[in-house]
Amino acid sequence: MGKSAKYSKDRILNAAVRVIRRKGVANTSLADIAKELGMSKGTLYYYYASKSDLIFDLTERHIRYITEEILDWVAKAKDEASPQEILHVVLNLLLRGNTRGPVHLYLLQDAIGGNEILRRRFLQEYGRWRQILREGLEQLLGERGDVEVRAAVLMAVIDGLLLEKLVGVRPLFLREISEFLTR
Amino acid sequence: MGKSAKYSKDRILNAAVRVIRRKGVANTSLADIAKELGMSKGTLYYYYASKSDLIFDLTERHIRYITEEILDWVAKAKDEASPQEILHVVLNLLLRGNTRGPVHLYLLQDAIGGNEILRRRFLQEYGRWRQILREGLEQLLGERGDVEVRAAVLMAVIDGLLLEKLVGVRPLFLREISEFLTR
Amino acid sequence: MGKSAKYSKDRILNAAVRVIRRKGVANTSLADIAKELGMSKGTLYYYYASKSDLIFDLTERHIRYITEEILDWVAKAKDEASPQEILHVVLNLLLRGNTRGPVHLYLLQDAIGGNEILRRRFLQEYGRWRQILREGLEQLLGERGDVEVRAAVLMAVIDGLLLEKLVGVRPLFLREISEFLTR
Amino acid sequence: MGKSAKYSKDRILNAAVRVIRRKGVANTSLADIAKELGMSKGTLYYYYASKSDLIFDLTERHIRYITEEILDWVAKAKDEASPQEILHVVLNLLLRGNTRGPVHLYLLQDAIGGNEILRRRFLQEYGRWRQILREGLEQLLGERGDVEVRAAVLMAVIDGLLLEKLVGVRPLFLREISEFLTR
DNA sequence: GATGAATGAGTTTTCATTCAT
DNA sequence: AATGAATGAAAACTCATTCAT
Known part of the structure; x- marks a missing residue:
């Protein structure tokens, strides 16, 4: 074959x-x-x-994975445990896992450092992710006025922790951070 | 001469x-x-x-600036307005300003992508920054149990927003984020 | 089958x-x-x-076409109209037509630029073409002492105009050129 | 230095x-x-x-040479010998010399085969050359109605003979061709 | 007959680095 | 202090050619 x-x-x-x-x-x-x-x-x-083509394809696949991961989390958010617990699991997944995180950042780096096509792609996707996160948090915390802000903070925290993790900063307090963000 | x-x-x-x-x-x-x-x-x-030498020197200077900026903020934290207001000013400074932010991220990228010496340097510095932030938040919010967590969250949020800003994501809700982090 | x-x-x-x-x-x-x-x-x-084989075969077929075209013209030269008219038709055919001309030149280029086998093939064929052209002109203009020169000039003019046409030079005066060459 | x-x-x-x-x-x-x-x-x-830059510069220099050569010839056309003689010298120069001719054709090839910038450059220059040739022939032959046609024929003949020479066709009758074109 | 997959040698291009002056 | 010139190693990319199926 x-x-x-x-x-x-x-x-x-x-x-x-x-x-x-x-x-x-x-x-x-x-x-x-x-x-x-x-x-x-x-x-x-x-x-x-070309190398760009390869990287672009890699990015598409990566974005698909990430989106699925977030959707999975949102799905779980419906019927499981406490909000903190759920968020903690997610953060753990994103930050302890070896594969996705680093690649996410490296692709982002490429996008930022001149690869305009990639940048636009990520920009578009970040919009979707924020939206999905917002919905997830809504289910988790109920309708509050600040859900949108929390989604933005959550996204930034994830990106920031990822970055810091690659630098080698030990991502302390994952549990506490989850609590802080969901209280 | x-x-x-x-x-x-x-x-x-x-x-x-x-x-x-x-x-x-x-x-x-x-x-x-x-x-x-x-x-x-x-x-x-x-x-x-060598190029590395130049980048290293640049990093040293950059780190000095950043540290000063944080110290400045902590100094202000003593006698000025409301905590939210202070944090908002800082975030604004870091994210709207054109110079430091991008360079910070680009140097970080280099550190992450193979420049081991730089990485160690940043790692060491991130420790100091977290410590200083912790002290600043303490003055701002009084001694609470969660100050250390807040410092970690604040640092991650700053890095994350910086990253997202370079991607082009509009850093919405800067004021609301400040409120959320200081309440 | x-x-x-x-x-x-x-x-x-x-x-x-x-x-x-x-x-x-x-x-x-x-x-x-x-x-x-x-x-x-x-x-x-x-x-x-191999690629050379393909190009060589293409050249053979092309040479066959060209030779036939010239022979056709010579055949017509016997019984038709004025010499100028006949030459004008030929030039028009060669230069306005889209197919043969460019390919002729491109193959020639390849022959010149290192493809020794092709070069020899063309060299041999150019000899034949000149001979045929000579005979054609003889029928057209009668036996004059300068028929051989005219054949050489005609051949060169055709090649030259072809080349210039590919560059984009508009082949002005096709009719006048025909007249000049046959008077 | x-x-x-x-x-x-x-x-x-x-x-x-x-x-x-x-x-x-x-x-x-x-x-x-x-x-x-x-x-x-x-x-x-x-x-x-880049390679294109080099080729472009080479072309510029080449065009300058060619133009000078033609101008030289026109200058000579004023005070020297018979028209045939003068033309013969020129053709000889262009076709027997080793340097210019082949390079001219090879650059032309490149121009034709996709190098659009070069093609335009040559197109522009061919216009000038035709004009200069026209003036040269006018001085040589006096004002006749067919000077423009002769210039076009002369240019095509030169290009054609050059091409054929590179193929290996012996450029016979250079003297006779000169005579034919100036009579 | 036909094809997709694989290859290796060669091409253009980039860039940190060295060095004589 | 300063520079222009030179270099070599490595990068991205092309393409004729081979071959198992």
Whole structure:
């Protein structure tokens, strides 16, 4: 049957994620990714016409994951435990996990540092995320006037903690932070 | 007497900041900085033995500024208006101002993406900043049990909003966020 | 029975001509031709062992066409109208028509720019063409001492106008040029 | 004092001409030129930001030469010998000389095969050349009605002979062609 | 016959760094 | 102090060609 293109592209993106997690987008060359795959650079170009294309595809996949994760959380928000508990689980997931977080930031870096297409894509998505978070918080905390503000704070806190985590700052007080944000 | 080395280095760092603000650290070459200065690359190397050295020096200066800014704020926290008002002024300063914020993030990016020396430097500094913020909040809000958590949240929020601002997300609710964090 | 190899090769050459007319030989890749055909590169290689082979075959076919065209003209030269009129028709055909001319030049370019086999082929053919043109002019103008020179001039003018046309120079005075060459 | 940039650029262009004469523009890589110079590729880029830039500069210089050559001829046309003789000298110069002719054609090839900027440049210049040739012929042959046509024919003949010469066709009858065109 | 996948050698380009003057 | 010139290593990218199925 032969490996489908989709399968190969997935393999490539997975390898890319592995390398990028180590070195960041800017310092990752296609040669790096090819080596990680045990594949020639030429083959990479068979699947992706350019590095930007690869990064863009990676971003799309990443955004899809993140959105799903948030939606999952919102779904859970309906029927589970206490608000604090739920938020704590989420933060834990985002910040302790090894895969998503770093990649999220590295892609963001690329977007900020000149990749205009990526930037627009993230900008659009950030709008959606804020909206979803707002709805989640509403279910969690009931309709309060400050739900919108809390959503903005929550989003900023997540991004900030992610950033600080990559710097190496130990994200202390995850539980307490959850409590603070939901009280 | 000639211009002192310190003066020249300052000129270089200022030019570097200007370029980096536009393009980010990763996309800024020494040639860019030299051109911004109207100086030759050779001369740059007379003052800085390598690009890393330059970036490191820039970071040191930047860290000094940031620390001063936070200390200033803490100083003000003693005798001025309401806590919310004070925090609002700070956030405004950090997020609306054009200079510090972006550079802060770009340096952070570099630190995260492989520049180990820088990363350690930031890690160390983030510890100090958190401590200072904690003290500032204490003066502002009185001794409460959750001051340490609030400091962590405040720091994360600042970093997060900075990041989102660079993506282009409009930092809504700055006033409301200040209120939320100080109530 | 399946499509005969000859048919397939013809389809390929036609597609090649279409692409080459747009981009020139040097800038035409096998991938371009394959895409124009809606065929895979692999299949191209089933019919042609190499790009040179394809180009060579294309050249042979092209030379055959050109020779036929010239012979046609010579045949007409016997029984038709005035010499000027006849020449004018020919020039018009060669220069206004879209297909042959550009391809002729592009193949010539390739021959000149390193494709030794092609160069020799063209060299040989140019000799024949000059001979045929000489005979045609003889029939048209009667036996004069300068028929050989006129043939050389005619050939050069055609090549020159073709070249200039591709540059975009509008081939003014086609009628007047015909008159000048036949008077 | 150091070698001036102008001197180095001239050295580079001369080397480029040497290589291009052998292989044509399309088949000449910057590595080829660098090797011909005994210089690193990096240095080439110190003087020319891209291959196109180099080729463009080469074209400008080439156009300047050609224009001067034509002007020279026109100047001579005033006071010298017979028209045939003068034209013969010119054709000889253009076609026997080793440098200009081939380069002219190769640059033209590049212009035709996709380099739009070059094409426009040549288009503009061909207009000027035709005009100058027209004036030269006027001085040579007196004011006749067909001077404009002769200029067009002369230009096409030169381009055509050049092309055919590169193919290897021996440019026979240069003297006779001169006579034919001036009678 | 036909194809998708893979490759490797070569091309253009970038850039931190060195160095003679 | 200052500079222009030079370099080499590595990056992104292209493309003719091969081959298993």
